[in-house]
Amino acid sequence: MKILFWDLGAGAAGDMLTASLYELLSDENKKTFIDTMNSLGLDGVTVEAHKSSKCGINGTSIRVSVHGMVEGEHDPHHVDSHHEHSHSSIHDIDEIISRMPVPENVRNNAKNVYDIIAGAESRVHNEPVEHIHFHEVGSMDAVADVTAVCLLIEMLGAKKIYATPVCVGYGKVSCAHGILPVPAPATAAILEGVPVYAGNIEGERCTPTGAALIRYFVDEYMQMPEMIVEKTGYGMGTRDYETANCVRAFLGSTSESGEYITELSCNIDDMTAEDIAYAAQKLLAEGACDIYTVPIGMKKSRQGTMITVMCRREDTDRFVSLLFKYTTTIGVRENSFKRYTLCRRSEETDTPLGTVRFKISEGYGTVRKKPEYDDICRIAEEKGISPQEARESIM
Numbered sequence: 001m002k003i004l005f006w007d008l009g010a011g012a013a014g015d016m017l018t019a020s021l022y023e024l025l026s027d028e029n030k031k032t033f034i035d036t037m038n039s040l041g042l043d044g045v046t047v048e049a050h051k052s053s054k055c056g057i058n059g060t061s062i063r064v065s066v067h068g069m070v071e072g073e074h075d076p077h078h079v080d081s082h083h084e085h086s087h088s089s090i091h092d093i094d095e096i097i098s099r100m101p102v103p104e105n106v107r108n109n110a111k112n113v114y115d116i117i118a119g120a121e122s123r124v125h126n127e128p129v130e131h132i133h134f135h136e137v138g139s140m141d142a143v144a145d146v147t148a149v150c151l152l153i154e155m156l157g158a159k160k161i162y163a164t165p166v167c168v169g170y171g172k173v174s175c176a177h178g179i180l181p182v183p184a185p186a187t188a189a190i191l192e193g194v195p196v197y198a199g200n201i202e203g204e205r206c207t208p209t210g211a212a213l214i215r216y217f218v219d220e221y222m223q224m225p226e227m228i229v230e231k232t233g234y235g236m237g238t239r240d241y242e243t244a245n246c247v248r249a250f251l252g253s254t255s256e257s258g259e260y261i262t263e264l265s266c267n268i269d270d271m272t273a274e275d276i277a278y279a280a281q282k283l284l285a286e287g288a289c290d291i292y293t294v295p296i297g298m299k300k301s302r303q304g305t306m307i308t309v310m311c312r313r314e315d316t317d318r319f320v321s322l323l324f325k326y327t328t329t330i331g332v333r334e335n336s337f338k339r340y341t342l343c344r345r346s347e348e349t350d351t352p353l354g355t356v357r358f359k360i361s362e363g364y365g366t367v368r369k370k371p372e373y374d375d376i377c378r379i380a381e382e383k384g385i386s387p388q389e390a391r392e393s394i395m
Contacts, residue, residue, distance in 0.1 A: 001343055001363070004158035005224055007248040008166045011205025012214050014145025016235040019060040020249035021152035022049055023233025029155060037148055040100045044068075045140050047148070052236035055244040059234025062148070064141040090118045096143060102151055104357070105346055109150040109216070115285075116212040120189035142209045149213050156251060159343045162225050163218045165195035169205030187211045193318050195221045201241050220314060227252040258340040261289060262316045266329035267296060269304035276305060279326035283309055286322055289339075310339075342366065351394045353379045371395070 006012075006020065025033060030049065037047040044067035052061040063070050097110045122128065153161075168183040168191070182204050183191065190211040199205060206214075229252040237245040268276065280291050289310040298304040307327060311319045316334065323332050342361035349358050356379070357372040371394050373387075380390040 001160065002156075002158050002251070002253050003225070003227055004153075004156065004161045005227065005250040005252070006161070006163040006214075006218070007224075007250075008164050008206075008214070009199075010237065010243070010245050010247060011167045011169060011199075012210030012247065013207045013237065014142060014149065014209040014213060015062045015064065016237050016247040017210060017213055018145055018148040018152065019049070019062040019235030020233045020247040021149065021156060021235070022062065023060050023235065024156055024231050024249060024251045025152070033148075033152065033155065036102065036151065037144065040102070040144070040147065042096070042140050042144060045144050047144060054234075054236050054240065054246050057234055057244050057246065059236045059246055061236040061238070064144045066140050090114060093143065097147070100147060102147065103154060103346075103348070106147070106150045106154050109153075110147050112285075113146050113150065113212045113216045116190060116215055117186070117208055120186045120208065120212075123189050124185040145209055146213065149217075153217060157345055158251065159345075160219050161217050162220050162222055163214060164223060165197055165221055166191065166211070166214060167199040167205045168196050169201060169203050170198040171202040171204075173204040183211075184208065190215050193315075194218075201243070203239075219312065224250070225254065227254045258338040260313055261337055261339045262311050262313055262319075263308060263335040263337055264311065264316070264319055264323060265306055265308045265333045265335075266323055266327060266331060267298060267304055267306050268327055268329055269298050269302045270328050271305070276307065276327075279307070282326050283319070283322055286319070287311070287315065288319065340364070342368070346372075353383065353390065353393055356394055 048063045186208045233249040235247040294306045342363040356375045361368045
């Protein structure tokens, strides 16, 4: 199984995460990536990769310029961060991402990352999400950073992502709202539940954008897992310190093995079907591995529903709290299981009826491939045929 490991001892900023992943690409794919980023249609944005060295270590720095202004160079007091170029709402950001010529999975991931940022900003400023106007994290350079990481992860095809605890720094940081403590309030909100530490260098080491990307993509936090390393990448920051200011990424493989997950269940007899569906959507958005419901008979002959959530072991306490938050239950049961899964990926294929996305699952000597159901329905609608006829023509 292909895996990715991030060493976040120098923190996490969008440009550094991007550069670390960029170094893992082949030379041909590096050119493809840069060409793709510069054809996204982001107003005034140019993305470039440059060789960089920190403490004798060679790596790459990613320079995102907006109308000729390069992030990290116009505000010397705000380290490896994002700055105010425009004020955008979450609706504006969604519209920008929706128009990008990248795979649908990349667009969805980018939107989900921004949902994390918007949720944190909403909590910090005590305003509804739709009223939030982004400053540092809403500028075009940050949009480019988020999209870049989502695109690179798609290109690399890692099935699981690990990372060390995140170094966040300490001290004060200057931003659009004034002088704030490090980590900035939005960053701190995003990193709730994530292992972090201050480190020994003063300054902002983890930005809101970097925090959201880590929060969304990392499956488990630990020191380097057992893996066969195929390639190592160094993503350089803009400042120099006594220690190398870089994010290090390792791409490699591990043997197929199961993973232990937690099953949380509760019985409900006083929620509507609509409210149960809403709870399920929220739990999936929070990163549940799976969720399902089963009709049950309860005491006093009441018809009820058992809600079962599957989550990673390290997320158990968080999902217990979420079940109490989004359901009316007063008790949750816990079981531990070992789960074996096939590795999954998506690829686009040209067929007699047009381009179709295929889901490919493989592992344990098995390979399965089937077209996305949404694409089957789209083609059936366009051609005036049944889904079965569309599927047969495609296959």
